[in-house]
Amino acid sequence: MDLSYTDEQQAFREEVRSWLEANAPAQALQSFDTELGFEQHREWEATLNKGRWGMVTWPEALGGRGCDLIEWLIFEEEYYKAGAPLRVNQNGIFLLGPTLMEYGTEEQKARILPKMANGEEVWAQGWSEPNAGSDMAAIRSTAKLEGDKYIINGQKTWSTRAVWADWCFGMFRTDPDSERHRGLTFILVPLDSPGITVRPIPQLDGLPGFAEIFFDNVEVSVDNRLGDEGAGWSVAMATAGFERGLMLRSPARFQETARRLVELYKENRESAETDPAVKEAVMRAYMDAESYCLTTYQTACRLNKGGKIGAESSTNKIFWSELDQNMHATAMSILGARAELLPHAPNAKGVGNWLDGWLFSQSGPIYAGTNEVQRNIIAERMLGMPRK
Amino acid sequence: MDFTFTEDQLLFQDSVRDFLVNEITPERIRASWESESGRDSALWSQLAELGLTGMTVPEAYGGLGMSELDFVLLAQECGYVALPEPLVHSALVAVPLLVDIGGELADQWLPKVATGEAKVVVGLEQNLLVEDAHVADLLLLQQGDSLVAATADAVSLIHNESVDPSRKLFAVSVAGEAVVVANGDQAQSLIQSSLDRGALGAAAQALGLAQRMIDLSVQYTSDRKQFGQAIGAFQAVKHHMANVAVCLEYAKAPVHRAAYSIACKESVASHAVSQAKLNACEAANLAAKNCIQVHGAMGYTWEVDLHIYMKKAWAMANSWGDAGFHKTRVANHIFTDGAALGAGATFA
Numbered sequence: 194m195d196l197s198y199t200d201e202q203q204a205f206r207e208e209v210r211s212w213l214e215a216n217a218p219a220q221a222l223q224s225f226d227t228e229l230g231f232e233q234h235r236e237w238e239a240t241l242n243k244g245r246w247g248m249v250t251w252p253e254a255l256g257g258r259g260c261d262l263i264e265w266l267i268f269e270e271e272y273y274k275a276g277a278p279l280r281v282n283q284n285g286i287f288l289l290g291p292t293l294m295e296y297g298t299e300e301q302k303a304r305i306l307p308k309m310a311n312g313e314e315v316w317a318q319g320w321s322e323p324n325a326g327s328d329m330a331a332i333r334s335t336a337k338l339e340g341d342k343y344i345i346n347g348q349k350t351w352s353t354r355a356v357w358a359d360w361c362f363g364m365f366r367t368d369p370d371s372e373r374h375r376g377l378t379f380i381l382v383p384l385d386s387p388g389i390t391v392r393p394i395p396q397l398d399g400l401p402g403f404a405e406i407f408f409d410n411v412e413v414s415v416d417n418r419l420g421d422e423g424a425g426w427s428v429a430m431a432t433a434g435f436e437r438g439l440m441l442r443s444p445a446r447f448q449e450t451a452r453r454l455v456e457l458y459k460e461n462r463e464s465a466e467t468d469p470a471v472k473e474a475v476m477r478a479y480m481d482a483e484s485y486c487l488t489t490y491q492t493a494c495r496l497n498k499g500g501k502i503g504a505e506s507s508t509n510k511i512f513w514s515e516l517d518q519n520m521h522a523t524a525m526s527i528l529g530a531r532a533e534l535l536p537h538a539p540n541a542k543g544v545g546n547w548l549d550g551w552l553f554s555q556s557g558p559i560y561a562g563t564n565e566v567q568r569n570i571i572a573e574r575m576l577g578m579p580r581k
Numbered sequence: 582m583d584f585t586f587t588e589d590q591l592l593f594q595d596s597v598r599d600f601l602v603n604e605i606t607p608e609r610i611r612a613s614w615e616s617e618s619g620r621d622s623a624l625w626s627q628l629a630e631l632g633l634t635g636m637t638v639p640e641a642y643g644g645l646g647m648s649e650l651d652f653v654l655l656a657q658e659c660g661y662v663a664l665p666e667p668l669v670h671s672a673l674v675a676v677p678l679l680v681d682i683g684g685e686l687a688d689q690w691l692p693k694v695a696t697g698e699a700k701v702v703v704g705l706e707q708n709l710l711v712e713d714a715h716v717a718d719l720l721l722l723q724q725g726d727s728l729v730a731a732t733a734d735a736v737s738l739i740h741n742e743s744v745d746p747s748r749k750l751f752a753v754s755v756a757g758e759a760v761v762v763a764n765g766d767q768a769q770s771l772i773q774s775s776l777d778r779g780a781l782g783a784a785a786q787a788l789g790l791a792q793r794m795i796d797l798s799v800q801y802t803s804d805r806k807q808f809g810q811a812i813g814a815f816q817a818v819k820h821h822m823a824n825v826a827v828c829l830e831y832a833k834a835p836v837h838r839a840a841y842s843i844a845c846k847e848s849v850a851s852h853a854v855s856q857a858k859l860n861a862c863e864a865a866n867l868a869a870k871n872c873i874q875v876h877g878a879m880g881y882t883w884e885v886d887l888h889i890y891m892k893k894a895w896a897m898a899n900s901w902g903d904a905g906f907h908k909t910r911v912a913n914h915i916f917t918d919g920a921a922l923g924a925g926a927t928f929a
Contacts, residue, residue, distance in 0.1 A: 194650060194841055195583045196928050202582060206925075263582050270925035445924035452923030455915055476908065479915045479922065480856050486927045487584075487834035494584040508830040511823075565816075571826050572819030576799050579811040 198267070205260075206267050212244055213275040224549075225281040226400035231315075231357040234281035238312025247310050248286050250440070251294075255302075256310045262439070262493035269443040284354060285309040285316030287440040289362050289381075292431050296379075296420040305381070317355035317384065319363025319406060320429075322348055327566045329364075330373040330426070334408060336365035336380055338415065338422070343367075343380060345388075345411040351560075355404035356393045358384055364425040377425035381417040388412070397552045439493070441561075442513050444486035450520050450550070451482035457527050460543065465527045474523040481516045504575035511564045511571075514557030521551040582928070584834070586654065594654040598661065600631065605662035607886040613665055614746040620716050625666055629697025633668060637676045642691035649673060649778065653785050653840035660789025663893045665747040667702060667713040673782040675701040678721055678775050682762050686730055690719055703775055704753055707902055714738050714751040721762070722753060728768040731759040745892035777843060777854045779901035784836045784854075784861035790894045791829045791861075791868040797887055798822060798872040801879070812875070821871040828867050832860035852914040855907035862904070865894035 198206070218237065223230030241247040242256060249268050251257025260268065280286065290309060293302060308314040325331040334347025349363055361382050368376030384391065388411040393401030420428040458465050458475045465471050496502060524547040525532040534541035535548065558564040572578040586594075604624065613619050628634055636652055638644020656669045676694060679687045679701060693699035699718040704711035706723050714720060715738055720731050735757030741750045763771050799822065802813030812818050839857035842850035869891040873880035880887050898904065914920055921929055 194586060194837075196838070196841055196845075196847075198582050198928065267925075273924045448922075448924045448926070452926075455920075455922055459916070472912065473908070476912050476915060480859065480911060481831075483856060483927060484831040484835050484860060487838050488831050490582070490927075491584040491834040491837065494582065498583075498585060500585075505826075505830055508827045511827050512831055565820070568820045568823035569816065571823040572813075576795065576822055576826055577803075578799055578813040578819055578822060579803050581810060581814050 202263065202267060205264055206271060209246070209268050209271040210275070212246060213271060213277055216240060216244060217275045217277040221276075222278050224400060225279065225354075226356075226396070226398075226402040228357060231281060234278055235312045235315060237278050238280070238282055238315075242311040247312075248290065251286075251290065251306075251310070255294075255306050261497050263490070263497060265440070266443060266445070266490065266493060269445040270448075273443075273445040273449045281354065282309065282312055282315045283441060284318050284358075284362075285314070285360075288318070289316055291440075292428060293419065295431055296428050300416065301419070314359040315354060315357070317352045317358035317361040317404075317406075319349040319352050319355075319361040319382070321351045323350055326351075327563050329429075330377075332364055332366055332377060334363075334365050335369060336367050336378060336413070337369075338367065341415045343378075343413045343415060343418070345380070345382065345408040345413060347408050349406040349408075351394070351403050352406050353403045353560075355384065355391055355406055356401045360384060361406060362419070364429055367422050367425075371423075374426040376423055377429075378422050379419040379425040379428040380413060381419060382408075382411065382413050383417075386411045386413065397555060398549065439489060439509070442510075444482065444489045447482040447485055447513060447516055447520070450517070451478045453545075454478050454520055454524055454527075457524055457545070457547070461527050464529055468526060471523060471526050474519065474526070478516070478520040478523060481512075481519070485513060485516060504570070507567050507570045507575060510561060511558075511567050514554075514564060517550075517557050518554040521547060521554040525551055584837070586837075590651060590654060593651075594658060597631070597633070597655050598658045600627075601658055601662040601664065605664050607889055610663060610665060610747060610889055618716060619665060619747065619749050620713070621666065625700075626697055628666065628668055629695075634671060634697045635695030637672045638691050638695040639680060642687070642695055644676075644691070644695040648844040649677070649781060650837075650840045650844040653781065653837060656782050656785035657789040657792075657836075660786030660893075660897075661793045663747060663790065663793070663889050667700065667716070669782040669786060670702060670712060670779070671700060673778045674703045674775050675721065677778055678703055678771060681771055681774065682721075682728075682730075686760070686762060693718075703779070705772060705776055705779070705901075707776055707906065708779075708900060710741055710750040711753045712751075712900075713749055714753050715740070715749055720753060722755070722759075723768075723772050724755075724759075726765060726768055727761050728763040728771055729755065729759040730762050731755050731757070735759055743892075743896060745896050747889070747893065748896055773851070774843075776901060777851060780854050780858040780907070781836070781839050781843060783897040783901045784832075784839065784858045787858075787861040787865035787894060787897045788829065788833060788836055790890045790897065791825065791832075791865040793890045794865075794868040794872040794887065794894070795822065795825055795829070797890070798875050802875050805877075818875050821875055825864070825868045825871050829864040832857075832864040835860045852911050855902070855910040858902065858907050859904060859911070862894075862898040866898055869894045 222233040225231050225234040245258055249258045249260040250265050253259050322332055336343040336345045345365055361384055364377045365380050366376055367378040388409040390407040392405045394403050396402040454475055528544055531544050534544055536544055573580055632645055635644035636647045640646040652672050659669050679691055690701055694701055700716055701719045702713050702717040704722040718733050720736055722729050736753050737756045738751040738753055743750050802818055803811050805812050835857040839854045842853040876887055879885045
């Protein structure tokens with residue numbers, strides 16, 4: 194065990210830091226759930242890609258830097274410290290990208306990955322359906338192979354970024370007689386295809402961060418199938434693996450929130466101390482973010498050395514989503530009567546963007562598999578408790 | 582950056598676990614409750630033969646010269662079986678303290694500790710009472726601003742019964758001759774590092790205890806049937822256990838970081854240890870709470886083994902600094918102006 198960074202890792206950190214200092218937007222971008230903000234974030238993706246900082250873990254041939262997980266964590270630390278923009282194409286670069294590299298054909302990789310990398314094509318997810326939420330194997334949207342095309346019918350929902358995205362990826366039932374996990378196929382669909390209707394769904398903050406997608410005899414070339422027909426479930430599970438989860442929510446994000454929470458407490462010490470529970474909650478936020486960081490580093494080091502990830506990775510999503518919720522709840526307590534005010538309200542002095550974070554933190558325990566489903570997975574696969 | 586244990590460290594952990602699980606059965610622990618001292622000198626000899634009593638004793642004194650980092654995984658295993666013998670106390674607290682004191686005292690006692698011939702315990706005011714004072718040959722005691730050394734014949738002991746029948750606690754007063762080994766700042770610093778090492782030992786044992794309670798409960802809820810099915814198949818029961826698993830999973834790395842911090846004398850050691858202790862004891866306390874619940878009425882009995890581990894977990898939570906003590910240390914760190922917090926600060 195050696196918990197110091199190597200000279201190369203330090204140099205890498207310096208390189209990230211100085212590039213971000215020179216290139217990260219000085220002014221915060223608009224939310225990527227607005228039309229203007231979406232385009233601003235798309236441009237930022239292009240800037241990142243030009244500096245080869247878009248997907249540092251991708252191979253160099255694809256515009257990445259072939260970084261290992263520790264370098265990835267270092268990159269994220271500098272990225273969040275710099276307050277750089279959230280990643281509008283995270284569904285693409287962190288979730289679909291790695292899956293494409295594993296299951297895609299050479300033609301697909303060459304056609305899709307470069308445009309994903311430079312933000313020219315932003316990706317939405319198409320997993321859930323009205324009757325297939327936590328129970329994803331209940332998917333009913335169909336794809337029927339006719340010649341060299343799939344004809345897609347049905348409906349997807351809660352599709353993050355779908356309002357302005359260019360493509361979506363998801364699972365469709367290709368075998369009409371199949372049930373549950375069998376007979377599903379992973380297909381990539383251009384969102385400008387005839388027969389597609391996207392209906393924005395306003396989130397808690399009123400912005401259309403996700404959408405319903407209706408498919409009415411949508412024709413998609415068979416070239417856009419990822420993996421074999423009927424193998425959709427196993428392809429999709431690769432997308433849900435630990436490393437992907439890590440990339441979506443690295444510890445740096447939460448450590449920065451915890452640091453800001455300590456600052457908020459100090460700025461409002463007098464009112465914050467009227468509730469004795471608040472100080473403990475702030476401390477808890479720091480400690481939990483620290484635990485998340487330490488545990489992630491430990492796992493990353495093990496994986497770097499060829500270790501395998503086990504069912505314990507299911508604990509990850511519960512931990513960070515509840516941490517995020519708790520931290521923002523604490524900030525709301527500290528802000529007291531100001532907590533409900535939108536940032537532009539005349540009396541909203543010093544509220545920062547805590548309210549936005551609080552609203553978003555409500556989604557954490559729900560998306561990417563509800564925490565109840567995660568707890569079932571932990572009990573059954575990690576602890577070995579009986580299914581029936 | 583390498584946050585992993587070596588193959589050797591992991592192999593040693595495996596072999597110690599095998600030994601302890603085979604030897605320190607719940608039956609043997611129950612038998613020890615019936616004996617007068619509650620301690621088993623034959624077992625201590627076995628531990629010595631395995632090199633465990635001399636693990637952290639420097640090679641010059643006939644030990645293996647290993648560090649806190651080498652020992653932390655073994656301390657977890659001692660927790661897993663709720664080992665009554667003062668092995669963690671000796672290897673993680675008494676031995677390093679003797680090494681730091683050095684001189685004649687170290688020359689005289691360390692070789693005997695390594696062979697298992699002598700036992701040394703440490704009594705700090707933070708602990709109120711001294712554990713295993715009745716089997717100690719030498720006691721290193723905090724007395725106000727001083728640290729003194731007294732042999733068994735120079736102390737008088739008053740036994741205080743613990744809820745955990747395996748724990749033997751004593752009020753110690755020095756009746757005969759005691760040697761002052763350190764005063765003032767030097768004593769303070771020795772006391773501080775002993776407390777940190779003791780807290781690390783308690784944290785590591787708490788991890789093992791939590792795991793043991795999980796294992797017992799998974800077994801019990803898989804066997805026990807109600808409403809025509811194993812109760813472990815009910816989501817309400819599963820989620821109790823999953824909550825423990827999550828809490829425990831995120832307590833491990835902080836404990837390993839604390840062990841590293843102490844072994845490498847990192848400046849963050851004190852609050853790293855405090856965080857580790859808080860995390861691990863929270864996991865063990867949650868394990869105790871949820872595991873007794875899923876055991877139902879059986880969990881409330883003397884007869885079912887759960888309480889062996891549950892009671893030790895409760896005791897660990899308030900040993901070597903209670904939660905209030907450790908929270909204060911973490912709070913002092915994070916609320917100090919200029920404290921390094923946020924992304925990138927953890928290993929800076």
